[in-house]
Amino acid sequence: MFQRLPDTATAADFTVEVDGTTCAARAGDTVAAVLLMAGDGPMRRSVVSGAPRAAYCMMGVCFECLVEVDGLPSQQGCLVQVRPGMRIKRQNGRPEIAP
Numbered sequence: 001m002f003q004r005l006p007d008t009a010t011a012a013d014f015t016v017e018v019d020g021t022t023c024a025a026r027a028g029d030t031v032a033a034v035l036l037m038a039g040d041g042p043m044r045r046s047v048v049s050g051a052p053r054a055a056y057c058m059m060g061v062c063f064e065c066l067v068e069v070d071g072l073p074s075q076q077g078c079l080v081q082v083r084p085g086m087r088i089k090r091q092n093g094r095p096e097i098a099p
């Protein structure tokens with residue numbers, strides 16, 4: 001569904017881990033963009049109903065893109081740039097709260 005623009009469709013710069021699977025990424029990509037490009041399911045599931053959710057605004061307003069990044073839950077994926085080796089997890093329902 002999502003594709004890079006032709007002038008940016010070159011090889012990946014590095015990889016990140018999404019739910020245990022290796023995913024290609026480029027410097028400057030956001031976590032939300034990588035998840036949309038991966039295209040294998042919702043970005044998270046609603047805390048209340050479990051309904052599938054996905055990034056909507058891509059500018060930090062709607063909070064539909066919350067994911068776990070390197071062990072930190074509820075990070076706005078559209079505002080976080082990927083780094084080599086980053087570990088990203090989709091959130092299913094309520095995230096764990098650190099004691």
Ligand code: FES
Pocket residue numbers: 032054055056057058059060061062063064065076077078079
């Ligand atoms: S997509 Fe709306 S806050 Fe991230």
